[in-house]
Amino acid sequence: MDLKDLDAAAPGGVYLCQVGKAVSCGACCGLYNTAESDRDSLTAMLWRRTRRFSVIPRELDAILGFAAEIRARESQTRPYPEFHHCPYIGMIGREKSRVGCLLHPFADGNDGVDFRGISYYGGLACRTYFCSSCKCLKPDYKRILRAVADDWYAYGLIITETALVEAFFQELEDRLGRAILSRDILGHGEREALIRRLIDIRRSWPHRAVPERFGNYFFEDRKYPKPPLEVGEGDEIGTRYRVIFRELASAFSSREQLSAAVGIFDDLFEGLVNMIQDDSG
Ligand code: SF4
Ligand code: SF4
Incomplete structure (x- = not known):
C-alpha cells in the first residue's frame, strides 16, 4: 500500500486510518462499541456483514434495509450507549484482511460510487473526520506505530489512545534525554518487537476497571472519561x-498487582533505552 498520497492529505503528514494489507482502524465508526468486542466475535460479525452486503443491490432502500437487518440481528447493548456503532463496518481489501467501510467507493461492488451519504454521520463527516491521534500525535510516533502494527484489531485499539501513546513516548524521551525518531525503532527487529509489546499490552491489559469498555471513547465531548486511577498519593x-x-483505564486491587504492572513497563523502557543508546555509544 502506497501511503504517500494519503499522507499528503492527512493532518501532520502521516495518515493513520487504512495503513497496510491487514492494518486499519474503524474505531471512530464504533467498531469496538459492541456487546462482545473480543477479536473472534468482531471478526465473525464483520465477515457476516461483508458476505451479506455482497449480495445487496446498491440501491437506497436495499442498503438501508441491510442496516435494519443488522440492527435486528445483532445485540444493540453498547458499552458506550451514546457512541454510534455503524452497521456498515465490514472487511475490505483484496483479501478482506482489514476492517473498513462497506459504503466506500473503492469497496467491492460499489463501482466507485460513494454511498457513505446514507450513513448516520453523513458522507461529509465520514470522508473528513480525523480523531485526536491523527491531529495531535507527533509524526514520528505515528510512523512508528503504523509501521510496526500487524493486525487491524490491535492497531485500532492503540492508535486511538492519544494520551497513552504520548505518555509512553514521552517517558522514553525523558529516559533518552532527546526526542525519539522513527529511525530509532524502524528497521530494528527487536525494537519493533518491543513497540508491538506496547500494542499487545493495550489489547490484553488485565487491570481494566470496566472490562466491557474495551474500546476508547476519544471524542472531544468527553462523555465517558477514563476512570480515576486509585493509587496511594505519594506512592512512588x-x-x-x-x-x-x-x-489504560486501570484499577489495581493490591500493591503486588501495581508492582507487577510497574515491572512490565520498567522492562519495556529499559530494553528500548539500552538498544537505542547502544547506537550512540
Ligand atoms: S479513529 Fe482515527 S485513526 Fe481510526 S479510522 Fe477514525 S480517524 Fe482514522
Ligand atoms: S459509513 Fe461512515 S461511519 Fe459507517 S463504516 Fe463507513 S465511514 Fe464508518
Missing part, C-alpha cells in the same frame, strides 16, 4: 506511570 511506584496506567 504508583506515580511513576500514573498517566500510562490511567490511560
Whole structure:
C-alpha cells in the first residue's frame, strides 16, 4: 500500500486510518462499541456483514434495509450507549484482511460510487473526520506505530489512545534525554518487537476497571472519561506511570498487582533505552 498520497492529505503528514494489507482502524465508526468486542466475535460479525452486503443491490432502500437487518440481528447493548456503532463496518481489501467501510467507493461492488451519504454521520463527516491521534500525535510516533502494527484489531485499539501513546513516548524521551525518531525503532527487529509489546499490552491489559469498555471513547465531548486511577498519593511506584496506567483505564486491587504492572513497563523502557543508546555509544 502506497501511503504517500494519503499522507499528503492527512493532518501532520502521516495518515493513520487504512495503513497496510491487514492494518486499519474503524474505531471512530464504533467498531469496538459492541456487546462482545473480543477479536473472534468482531471478526465473525464483520465477515457476516461483508458476505451479506455482497449480495445487496446498491440501491437506497436495499442498503438501508441491510442496516435494519443488522440492527435486528445483532445485540444493540453498547458499552458506550451514546457512541454510534455503524452497521456498515465490514472487511475490505483484496483479501478482506482489514476492517473498513462497506459504503466506500473503492469497496467491492460499489463501482466507485460513494454511498457513505446514507450513513448516520453523513458522507461529509465520514470522508473528513480525523480523531485526536491523527491531529495531535507527533509524526514520528505515528510512523512508528503504523509501521510496526500487524493486525487491524490491535492497531485500532492503540492508535486511538492519544494520551497513552504520548505518555509512553514521552517517558522514553525523558529516559533518552532527546526526542525519539522513527529511525530509532524502524528497521530494528527487536525494537519493533518491543513497540508491538506496547500494542499487545493495550489489547490484553488485565487491570481494566470496566472490562466491557474495551474500546476508547476519544471524542472531544468527553462523555465517558477514563476512570480515576486509585493509587496511594505519594506512592512512588504508583506515580511513576500514573498517566500510562490511567490511560489504560486501570484499577489495581493490591500493591503486588501495581508492582507487577510497574515491572512490565520498567522492562519495556529499559530494553528500548539500552538498544537505542547502544547506537550512540
Ligand atoms: S479513529 Fe482515527 S485513526 Fe481510526 S479510522 Fe477514525 S480517524 Fe482514522
Ligand atoms: S459509513 Fe461512515 S461511519 Fe459507517 S463504516 Fe463507513 S465511514 Fe464508518
